Amino acid sequence: MEKIIWAFIVGGSICVIGQIMMDVFKLTPAHTMSTLVVVGAILGGLGLYEPLVKFAGAGATVPISSFGNSLLKGALEELNEHGAIGVLIGIFKLTSAGISSAIIFGFIASLIFKPKG
Amino acid sequence: MIKSKSLNLEQQKYKNFAQQREPKRPVVTNCIKAFIVGGSICAFGQLIQYFYINNFGYTEKNAGDPTAATLIIISVLLTGLGVYDTIAQWAGAGTAVPITGFANTISSAAIEHRSEGYVLGVGGNMFKVAGPVIVFGTFSAFAVAVIKMLINYLGGM
Amino acid sequence: MVKGNQSFIFQSKPVIISSATVGGPLEGEGPLGEDIDILYDDPYMGQDSFEKAEKLMLEQAATKALEKAGVSKYDVGLFISGDLINQIISSSFAARTIGIPYLGIYGACSSSMEGLSIAACFVDGQKVRYVLTGASSHNNSAEKQYRYPNEYGAQKPPTSQWTVTGAGVCLLASQGNGPKVTAATIGRIVDMGLTDPFNMGAAMAPAAVDTIEAHFRDLGIEPDYYDLIVTGDLGAVGHKIALDRLKENGTNLSEKTFMDCGMMIYDREKQPQVFAGGSGCASSAVTIYGHLLKRMKSGQLKKLLAVATGALHSPLSYQQKESIPCIAHAVAIEM
Numbered sequence: 001m002e003k004i005i006w007a008f009i010v011g012g013s014i015c016v017i018g019q020i021m022m023d024v025f026k027l028t029p030a031h032t033m034s035t036l037v038v039v040g041a042i043l044g045g046l047g048l049y050e051p052l053v054k055f056a057g058a059g060a061t062v063p064i065s066s067f068g069n070s071l072l073k074g075a076l077e078e079l080n081e082h083g084a085i086g087v088l089i090g091i092f093k094l095t096s097a098g099i100s101s102a103i104i105f106g107f108i109a110s111l112i113f114k115p116k117g
Numbered sequence: 118m119i120k121s122k123s124l125n126l127e128q129q130k131y132k133n134f135a136q137q138r139e140p141k142r143p144v145v146t147n148c149i150k151a152f153i154v155g156g157s158i159c160a161f162g163q164l165i166q167y168f169y170i171n172n173f174g175y176t177e178k179n180a181g182d183p184t185a186a187t188l189i190i191i192s193v194l195l196t197g198l199g200v201y202d203t204i205a206q207w208a209g210a211g212t213a214v215p216i217t218g219f220a221n222t223i224s225s226a227a228i229e230h231r232s233e234g235y236v237l238g239v240g241g242n243m244f245k246v247a248g249p250v251i252v253f254g255t256f257s258a259f260a261v262a263v264i265k266m267l268i269n270y271l272g273g274m
Numbered sequence: 275m276v277k278g279n280q281s282f283i284f285q286s287k288p289v290i291i292s293s294a295t296v297g298g299p300l301e302g303e304g305p306l307g308e309d310i311d312i313l314y315d316d317p318y319m320g321q322d323s324f325e326k327a328e329k330l331m332l333e334q335a336a337t338k339a340l341e342k343a344g345v346s347k348y349d350v351g352l353f354i355s356g357d358l359i360n361q362i363i364s365s366s367f368a369a370r371t372i373g374i375p376y377l378g379i380y381g382a383c384s385s386s387m388e389g390l391s392i393a394a395c396f397v398d399g400q401k402v403r404y405v406l407t408g409a410s411s412h413n414n415s416a417e418k419q420y421r422y423p424n425e426y427g428a429q430k431p432p433t434s435q436w437t438v439t440g441a442g443v444c445l446l447a448s449q450g451n452g453p454k455v456t457a458a459t460i461g462r463i464v465d466m467g468l469t470d471p472f473n474m475g476a477a478m479a480p481a482a483v484d485t486i487e488a489h490f491r492d493l494g495i496e497p498d499y500y501d502l503i504v505t506g507d508l509g510a511v512g513h514k515i516a517l518d519r520l521k522e523n524g525t526n527l528s529e530k531t532f533m534d535c536g537m538m539i540y541d542r543e544k545q546p547q548v549f550a551g552g553s554g555c556a557s558s559a560v561t562i563y564g565h566l567l568k569r570m571k572s573g574q575l576k577k578l579l580a581v582a583t584g585a586l587h588s589p590l591s592y593q594q595k596e597s598i599p600c601i602a603h604a605v606a607i608e609m
Contacts, residue, residue, distance in 0.1 A: 004163045011159025011215065012152035018210035019151040022429070023144045026470075029213055029428050030249045033222075036214065037254035045261035058162030061181050062188065062215045063155070064250065071258035079266060087262045091255055097182035098189065098216060099251070102223045103243065105193040110227035110239045115424040116199025117317035117324065117414040128467035135468070135476040138514045140432040140550075147429070196425045205427025206547075212427050221427050229423035232323040246426060 010059030040068030154211030192217035222246040278492025288397035291450040294338035295564035298439030328412035331441035332368040351402030356385030384584030391458035408443030411554030433473040436548035442559025459489040475512025481600035506558030506582035507536040509550035535561035
């Protein structure tokens, strides 16, 4: 139960950072999301993202910044196993579920729906 | 943002003149809304995660995948039904930053361009808005991984 | 006849013998809904894409205007039209259906008055007897082209505007009954270095001010000559800026004599999704050819100066960090 509250607070705070980037620094949504992903990868590299995931659960894994961290984590896991080429093998290892389901369900949606306008 | 030095004096004067007469973005209200909606989506994600752990034998470590997939399905459905953009106008970054926003960028582009056919329209435009996130995520992960590799190689950390 | 640097007077006073408008769902619910001839509840209007829906609106407005005047399309020498979609396909495809000799124009949201001033030149110069001129825009096709996919959840700031779904067409003749086109001022490009595509009103306001001042200067008349001066789509933000800027330069207008089509076509309190107001070619086309001409015919308005404003940027120029060049064309219509 406690974790749900932390997920709410941490996830909400990451969204507030995104909101500030859009409203105060006038970044487009695409620039905002790209920046958050890069920040996620850098925090992952510094070993700071995993502790946040342990602490806040979905509060850290649901925001897009987690995407950068997961890309890196997958790359590092394969790096340890296969050496240098592992970086290329592993990048999409952990994010596959997210990317694949977004593509597959997005495509199915385009078969069913029209833009409502 | 435009660099002020690229404006001549008259343009700079006008920019100030106009800015005094423009409604400001309600930054504080927007942040509160983003916090509430974004926080709720994450808390809901945590609930789903527990649901998968308790009922389907997932562990804390791999429950993230079905959770992400579930949130993505919900987001794609809301996008298709034409509701997601309405919620997003209220919630701002609250619906854009979570993975549901990523699914919304892909599905909205896919739906939008079906009028141009499935191959060139849907296939060609699906990553129109989501592309940068994947490109920069992948490249930055690659760069960080290479740096880590070099540090290890040099016997660092 | 040339007057001043950028204006001309039409001595034969071409007559707007009929006009017709088409609108979408939000326009029908808005304050001017009653003055729109054909209304649709569905943004697709029975077509399978927004672009085809926009073409249909323009076709129907043109057909309706001819029908109202009882003029056969074979008597019309010219159809002048513009819209916002790439390569102005709505206009060209509508012209394909209508089959009248066609001149396509692009002045972004200023296309309506650009078309009317060119049309008046043709009639005044006795090159043709009838000219049909109009413009169209569609909220969803414009969103798709200029911004993001329609279902994409991007938050709009309070300065943003709502592209009007609609089309407005008028039929101009050398003689007949109706409001007369007496003068026109062609605008210069004014670029104040603004870059925010979600704040078009502020970008376009200086262009409107420049053209309005040029009009008075060229014609040697005072602002109180007109009962009403309307701008095309400055919205609440641009309208306020233009009013203050005119005042600063010594032209005193009030909220009653200086209005904006983008603010008239929607009720911003009941329709908060439009934010600062309407925009797009149809903002001025529907409001002027529908609502304002009707008021002129009923005698409520005698002298109108219609100033359609346009932002001549593209998504590409925005991404290459270019500022937004703006323009405004003014046409004087008198009863």
